[in-house]
Amino acid sequence: MLFICKGKKEFLMLFDPALSPVAHIAMKPRFGYFHPHFVGRPHMSIRSTILLALIAMFVGFTFDSAYGQRSPGRGFGRDSGDAELEKSPLAANAFEKKALSVLEDVYQNQRFRNVPQHDGRLLRILTQSLGAKHVVELGSSTGYSGIWFGLALKETGGKLTTYEIDAERAATARANYKRAGMEDLITLVEGDAHEEVKKLTGTIDIIFLDADKEGYVDYLNKLLPMLRPNGLVLAHNINPRMADPDFMKAITTNPDLETVVRGGMSITLKKK
Ligand SMILES: C[S@@+](CC[C@H](N)C(=O)[O-])C[C@H]1O[C@@H](n2cnc3c(N)ncnc32)[C@H](O)[C@@H]1O
Numbered sequence: 001m002l003f004i005c006k007g008k009k010e011f012l013m014l015f016d017p018a019l020s021p022v023a024h025i026a027m028k029p030r031f032g033y034f035h036p037h038f039v040g041r042p043h044m045s046i047r048s049t050i051l052l053a054l055i056a057m058f059v060g061f062t063f064d065s066a067y068g069q070r071s072p073g074r075g076f077g078r079d080s081g082d083a084e085l086e087k088s089p090l091a092a093n094a095f096e097k098k099a100l101s102v103l104e105d106v107y108q109n110q111r112f113r114n115v116p117q118h119d120g121r122l123l124r125i126l127t128q129s130l131g132a133k134h135v136v137e138l139g140s141s142t143g144y145s146g147i148w149f150g151l152a153l154k155e156t157g158g159k160l161t162t163y164e165i166d167a168e169r170a171a172t173a174r175a176n177y178k179r180a181g182m183e184d185l186i187t188l189v190e191g192d193a194h195e196e197v198k199k200l201t202g203t204i205d206i207i208f209l210d211a212d213k214e215g216y217v218d219y220l221n222k223l224l225p226m227l228r229p230n231g232l233v234l235a236h237n238i239n240p241r242m243a244d245p246d247f248m249k250a251i252t253t254n255p256d257l258e259t260v261v262r263g264g265m266s267i268t269l270k271k272k
Contacts, residue, residue: 099151102180106144110172114144115236119265127152132205138193138219139211140164143173150182160186163193194218203228209235216247233268
């Protein structure tokens, strides 16, 4: 927890402990700061401390809801009350057992804005039930959602093409696909997906949008023509605060598409 004070203005900000030193260095020249651990008494009244702590808790809760990054104690990777009715995924064979253990490890130790477990399971179910042969994912991060797709694609005989712009996350994702025994099922393309997807050929069964939110319309324009009839466009972080209105317009006003939004994910069927 970091207290930043400037004159009479008081701010309370919560940072990931790992980011704190960076935040300190970045903020010091601008604001000056008092850190309670180092300076002792922060210059804030008890009332404003409580008020700001409540605001911080609200912001933290909102962030959790948006990214599904809840602590294990609050329900590992779950994003809604519905998920409380579910049981943990069960492995039917050695391949699934290994994949599920890698998923658990990624979620606990290498998390970067990954979908909640509940959404990962939904991606798998939709992919397998559609018999998808080619899934295209925008935004691999550390490979969490990709491994959920991989579980389905192992059964359907399909492949995932996934895009990641960040070199470090791309390397982590590749290593995780390998650990999960999915290196033959998943191709990670490193680079700006807006450019890289232009090289795609063939038919797509499922498009999963989970990269830059303001880029969803561009991805849709480029990939929808390649989506087969009865294929799906799935988009993550679709809620009133985060959804791009242009994207929502594109998926809800085209009579050839049918869209529902549930639990922060839009599911769009290409009718023909
Ligand atoms: C929300 S995370 C993806 C989470 C991942 N689908 C999962 O659930 O494990 C978004 C990722 O998209 C990547 N990204 C953002 N803009 C991109 C772009 N233009 N091209 C490729 N990747 C991009 C970010 O680097 C980030 O790792």
